[in-house]
Amino acid sequence: VLLLKIHATKNCSGVSLKTQELYAIVFVTRYLDLLFSFISLYNTIMKLIFIGSSACIIWYIRFHRVVSQTYDREQDTFRVIFLILPCLLLGIFINHEFTITEILWTFSIYLEAVAILPQLVLLQRTKNVDTLTGNYVFLLGGYRALYLLNWIYRFLTEPGYRQWIVWISGTIQTAIYCDFFYYYFQSWRRNEKLSLPS
């Protein structure tokens, strides 16, 4: 959705480069297993799509002659080091196996939970949020919220299926969206442009 929007409108105002870069870090550190394990064709293709689309979005915002001019550089000022460092420490201390790939995988789970924060802060600073940008954040949050249902279903149907690190991080991630969801639905109901209160 976001890539299509940027490609079609040649405009990325209201889009946080910081969040996109955090997602790129999340995907690369999590999908290292592309190199040594195979789950399914669907799984492999989706991993490549996630890595590729975020890399493409970053390229557009940073380097595209027209798109880069529309980037809200002065507004997108979230200090991502305050997210990356704690997640890295958490990944080093709370994991299931003290190996490089496992620590990076766990780090990516923690980082993903908070990766949307720079985008939410930028949305709050944006007066009139572009409909497509609002939809992108809604779909991203909705996608993760559906995982909650997926986990409940798998817990009930697959004996021994449990993964506490993923469950707790995923629940926090979805909780971070709650406020946004509220205002998204309200603007939808009233047929108004989305704007978050500051």
Add this chain to the structure above:
Amino acid sequence: FREEKEKDEL
């Protein structure tokens, strides 16, 4: 705590 090793979720 132990948990499943196969990482089949995205």
